[in-house]
Amino acid sequence: MVMAEDLFSDHSSLQAQRIPAPQSDLRLFPQLFSLEESDTFFAQLRDGIDWQAEEILLYGKPVTVPRLIAWYGESEAGYCMHTPLAWTRELRAIKARVEQVSERTFNSVLLNLYRDGQDSVAWHSDDEAELGRNPMIASVSFGAERTFQMKHRRISEARLSIPLGHGSCFIMQGETQHHWAHQVPKSKKVLAARINLTFRQIYPADWQTFG
Ligand SMILES: O=C(O)CCC(=O)C(=O)O
Numbered sequence: 127m128v129m130a131e132d133l134f135s136d137h138s139s140l141q142a143q144r145i146p147a148p149q150s151d152l153r154l155f156p157q158l159f160s161l162e163e164s165d166t167f168f169a170q171l172r173d174g175i176d177w178q179a180e181e182i183l184l185y186g187k188p189v190t191v192p193r194l195i196a197w198y199g200e201s202e203a204g205y206c207m208h209t210p211l212a213w214t215r216e217l218r219a220i221k222a223r224v225e226q227v228s229e230r231t232f233n234s235v236l237l238n239l240y241r242d243g244q245d246s247v248a249w250h251s252d253d254e255a256e257l258g259r260n261p262m263i264a265s266v267s268f269g270a271e272r273t274f275q276m277k278h279r280r281i282s283e284a285r286l287s288i289p290l291g292h293g294s295c296f297i298m299q300g301e302t303q304h305h306w307a308h309q310v311p312k313s314k315k316v317l318a319a320r321i322n323l324t325f326r327q328i329y330p331a332d333w334q335t336f337g
Pocket residue numbers: 236238247252265274290308309310322324
């Protein structure tokens with residue numbers, strides 16, 4: 127398994143570090159937000175976001191997902207049955223920094239609160255039709271470092287393990303979502319909370335074109 131930290135030489139904040147992997151386009155900003163900004167945003171989001179426990183049906187049975195979630199964004203950017211709440215001041219500020227370095231705009235954000243290492247997200251790709259053909263997913267993390275794992279759908283040895291720390295921003299774009307799945311596994315070692323924000327551009331079903 128390739129450990130992403132082995133690939134990096136430059137740790138400057140606004141410099142993207144390219145993570146080489148087949149059929150993907152991956153960039154990491156290990157410290158897009160300073161320590162002080164990250165501490166402030168973590169506390170504001172933890173206390174100010176309308177966190178919800180989500181239930182999904184698994185083999186016909188309701189199951190509560192192992193994390194809390196929230197959706198914010200433009201009113202028309204509904205996604206997978208979720209109606210977004212209006213942007214808050216903090217979310218707009220975080221979005222502006224992400225848009226600056228990604229040179230893209232985003233109309234929604236999914237927030238995940240992992241209360242400790244027992245919270246997780248299972249293998250999936252962000253490949254829903256509303257995200258368009260080759261979506262950019264810009265993922266900001268505050269709080270406890272967690273390992274973001276990726277596996278190629280057909281090349282069994284193509285696996286990545288990327289530490290996403292306090293104040294980082296990880297960008298997946300191009301054809302990545304067609305060929306790769308990702309997860310944040312449970313970890314007995316992690317005792318503290320982490321907040322993750324994935325900024326997305328949603329193209330509602332009744333819009334005519336999407337990229
Ligand atoms: O928490 C993360 O880093 C990943 C979140 C994720 O995969 C998702 O929300 O789709």
